[in-house]
Amino acid sequence: MKIARLSSADIHWCEDGDPQGVPVVFANSLGTDLRLWDKVIELMPKQGLRLIRFDKRGHGLSSCPPGPYSMEDLVEDTRELLKVAGVHSCIFVGLSIGGMIGQLLASRQPSLVQGLVLSNTGAKMGEAAMWQERISSIRAGGIDALADAILERWFSGKFRQSDECLAWRHMLTRTPVEGYIGCCEAIAGTDLTASTSKLDLSVIGIGGADDLASPPELVRNTAALVAGSRYVEIAAAGHLPCVEQPHQFAGHLMTFFKEDLHVTKV
Numbered sequence: 001m002k003i004a005r006l007s008s009a010d011i012h013w014c015e016d017g018d019p020q021g022v023p024v025v026f027a028n029s030l031g032t033d034l035r036l037w038d039k040v041i042e043l044m045p046k047q048g049l050r051l052i053r054f055d056k057r058g059h060g061l062s063s064c065p066p067g068p069y070s071m072e073d074l075v076e077d078t079r080e081l082l083k084v085a086g087v088h089s090c091i092f093v094g095l096s097i098g099g100m101i102g103q104l105l106a107s108r109q110p111s112l113v114q115g116l117v118l119s120n121t122g123a124k125m126g127e128a129a130m131w132q133e134r135i136s137s138i139r140a141g142g143i144d145a146l147a148d149a150i151l152e153r154w155f156s157g158k159f160r161q162s163d164e165c166l167a168w169r170h171m172l173t174r175t176p177v178e179g180y181i182g183c184c185e186a187i188a189g190t191d192l193t194a195s196t197s198k199l200d201l202s203v204i205g206i207g208g209a210d211d212l213a214s215p216p217e218l219v220r221n222t223a224a225l226v227a228g229s230r231y232v233e234i235a236a237a238g239h240l241p242c243v244e245q246p247h248q249f250a251g252h253l254m255t256f257f258k259e260d261l262h263v264t265k266v
């Protein structure tokens with residue numbers, strides 16, 4: 001367990017695998033912490049890859065600075081964290097808001113991102129009015145009031161019957177309200193269509209067939225903004241395929257790393 005004391009937040013992070021390996025940085029979605037990647041990390045080779053995860057501000061064990069946050073704030077935290085970790089170039093795996101952070105990081109500092117995995121994300125996610133409505137509901141009733149609706153977007157029907165689903169619900173509802181709302185505000189103010197269209201790097205989009213938060217078409221269209229990108233879709237998965245279908249998710253990562261990014265020694 002490590003804490004990076006950055007200029008405007010303390011960011012909790014950890015690493016697995018090979019300290020000398022190719023850095024792979026995983027960025028989580030709204031209302032989740034770095035445990036989002038536990039199953040995928042378990043399945044990744046531990047030789048040749050340095051697997052870095054972190055809790056964005058207002059989530060997990062990171063600090064929760066007062067909001068509102070902007071996407072630029074979240075990208076700056078990530079940039080500073082990578083500096084602390086001694087990472088000069090990485091493969092960035094971002095899910096949902098994590099994928100927005102990855103897109104903006106790659107356009108602000110292209111040398112830092114050699115390949116980008118856009119999981120269940122978009123260049124723009126929903127309309128600002130929808131996010132303001134969510135913020136008002138949470139200010140009025142807490143995250144708990146919206147938890148069932150959020151879980152319907154996160155997971156396919158079968159998974160929602162499982163005991164494990166309860167644990168994800170607890171993770172969601174324990175997210176600090178100010179951190180959650182701060183990130184909603186960041187998403188509401190973000191449209192990366194123009195900057196993502198100018199990216200020049202290897203990209204794969206990963207969609208979940210049952211994703212109601214970032215439907216497959218959004219992910220496919222976002223990946224398609226980048227010339228030469230690929231798109232894959234995972235069946236029987238909602239917004240968090242790394243949780244519901246970790247074997248398939250890890251398999252797609254490894255294919256992308258080997259075939260598109262020519263990562264060897266894994």
Ligand SMILES: O=C(O)CC1=CCC(=O)O1
Nearest residue numbers: 029030096097150153213
């Ligand atoms: O909570 C949701 O609706 C799913 C989601 C949207 C952005 C994000 O990071 O997660």
